[in-house]
Amino acid sequence: MSTSFKKGTAAVWAGEGNVNTAGAATTPIVSSVAFSYTDLDEWYEVSKGNKEGYIYSRNTNPTVAALEEKIRVLEDAEAATSFATGMAAISNSLFTFLTAGKKVVSIKDSYGGTSKLFLDFLPKYNVEVVLCDTTDHEGLEAAILKSCDVVYLETPTNPTLKIIDIERISKAAKKVGAIVMVDNTFATPINQSPLELGADLVLHSATKYLCGHSDAMGGLLAGKKKFVQEVFQFREINGATLQADAAYMIARGMKTLELRIERQNASALKIANYLKQHDKVSDVFYPGLESHKGHSIAARQMRGFGGMMSFSLKDGWPAVKKFLPALKLAHLAASLGSVSTLAGPPRTTSHVELTEEQRRQLGIPEGLIRYSVGIENVDDLLNDLQQALKLV
Numbered sequence: 001m002s003t004s005f006k007k008g009t010a011a012v013w014a015g016e017g018n019v020n021t022a023g024a025a026t027t028p029i030v031s032s033v034a035f036s037y038t039d040l041d042e043w044y045e046v047s048k049g050n051k052e053g054y055i056y057s058r059n060t061n062p063t064v065a066a067l068e069e070k071i072r073v074l075e076d077a078e079a080a081t082s083f084a085t086g087m088a089a090i091s092n093s094l095f096t097f098l099t100a101g102k103k104v105v106s107i108k109d110s111y112g113g114t115s116k117l118f119l120d121f122l123p124k125y126n127v128e129v130v131l132c133d134t135t136d137h138e139g140l141e142a143a144i145l146k147s148c149d150v151v152y153l154e155t156p157t158n159p160t161l162k163i164i165d166i167e168r169i170s171k172a173a174k175k176v177g178a179i180v181m182v183d184n185t186f187a188t189p190i191n192q193s194p195l196e197l198g199a200d201l202v203l204h205s206a207t208k209y210l211c212g213h214s215d216a217m218g219g220l221l222a223g224k225k226k227f228v229q230e231v232f233q234f235r236e237i238n239g240a241t242l243q244a245d246a247a248y249m250i251a252r253g254m255k256t257l258e259l260r261i262e263r264q265n266a267s268a269l270k271i272a273n274y275l276k277q278h279d280k281v282s283d284v285f286y287p288g289l290e291s292h293k294g295h296s297i298a299a300r301q302m303r304g305f306g307g308m309m310s311f312s313l314k315d316g317w318p319a320v321k322k323f324l325p326a327l328k329l330a331h332l333a334a335s336l337g338s339v340s341t342l343a344g345p346p347r348t349t350s351h352v353e354l355t356e357e358q359r360r361q362l363g364i365p366e367g368l369i370r371y372s373v374g375i376e377n378v379d380d381l382l383n384d385l386q387q388a389l390k391l392v
């Protein structure tokens with residue numbers, strides 16, 4: 001599909017119709033493990049990668065390929081591939097390019113699982129990891145210019161929604177020939193296009209907004225063809241393959257991506273403004289607020305500020321323990337980006353793997369609440385927050 005269509009259109013149509021099934025109006029789940037050939041020469045050519053086609057579903061599968069095409073068009077990328085989970089996308093991408101003796105520069109605030117890779121796993125393989133203060137752009141540039149092989153970014157970050165200037169950091173990376181990867185899970189391709197801003201690869205936990213219904217897991221990668229192919233070759237052998245049924249669920253969810261994100265952008269801004277003036281709330285972290293430190297960069301590089309926010313209550317953890325269970329319109333759960341509102345304390349969810357001291361260093365108060373705005377009517381969400389805040 002041409003990339004000249006707008007994103008909302010691409011989300012519906014891209015990748016569809018690639019599977020020949022008597023005109024089925026949606027790409028079906030092709031659950032076959034293997035694909036058969038009557039012509040041995042053709043089989044050989046497809047197996048060698050000289051001809052398009054399917055061999056074995058660990059490598060490629062028609063339903064999965066339809067989803068990959070959707071993200072490729074939405075991110076306006078040369079190529080895309082997929083993984084069993086978001087962490088599989090991240091770890092496969094990092095381990096493909098970071099062999100012994102190589103160096104990665106990243107930020108202190110990346111997703112909890114990604115932090116674990118940086119702190120516990122990559123160093124074991126003799127990879128040098130340099131983690132900079134997330135919003136210290138000068139510090140990041142200085143670390144990059146000392147030379148590195150990969151620059152790994154995430155913006156907005158989890159859970160305090162810090163913002164990094166992708167264009168500025170990509171320029172520094174280009175000077176030393178480093179590959180720039182950006183985790184675009186929070187923003188989605190509706191709100192932010194890292195490749196346009198200079199990144200080489202963009203990653204997603206498709207489990208979150210792309211799927212959007214909290215009912216399937218997956219990871220996606222899009223970007224420069226030669227890099228995507230290298231990661232694909234590693235993934236097909238280590239086996240972190242996305243299943244066809246999960247790919248179907250994610251592609252189905254993605255058809256409403258623009259509708260959901262536009263709604264969530266608008267609701268989150270209203271809710272952030274409401275919380276900001278509430279006398280029981282101490283801090284609200286939302287990049288759409290002018291008071292947010294990253295607001296001006298976000299206003300430049302994002303088309304919308306997203307549905308994620310976090311806030312803390314003046315009375316800390318004891319207040320959180322009363323407030324969260326009082327919410328009627330929020331699943332208290334890990335994860336984010338679903339049609340239904342989800343809320344939870346990062347100390348129990350995204351950053352549970354870290355110690356209290358590590359969380360403190362990241363500027364994550366123990367009483368912080370992460371709030372993922374769903375697609376419910378915003379007046380009901382505001383009323384729900386109001387009644388729960390009354391109880392603390």
Ligand SMILES: *Cc1c(COP(=O)(O)O)cnc(C)c1O
Pocket residue numbers: 085086087088111113154158183185186204205206207208217218219
């Ligand atoms: C959830 C998440 C991941 C990991 O994705 P999984 O699908 O849970 O493996 C990575 N990055 C961000 C920003 C996330 O929110």
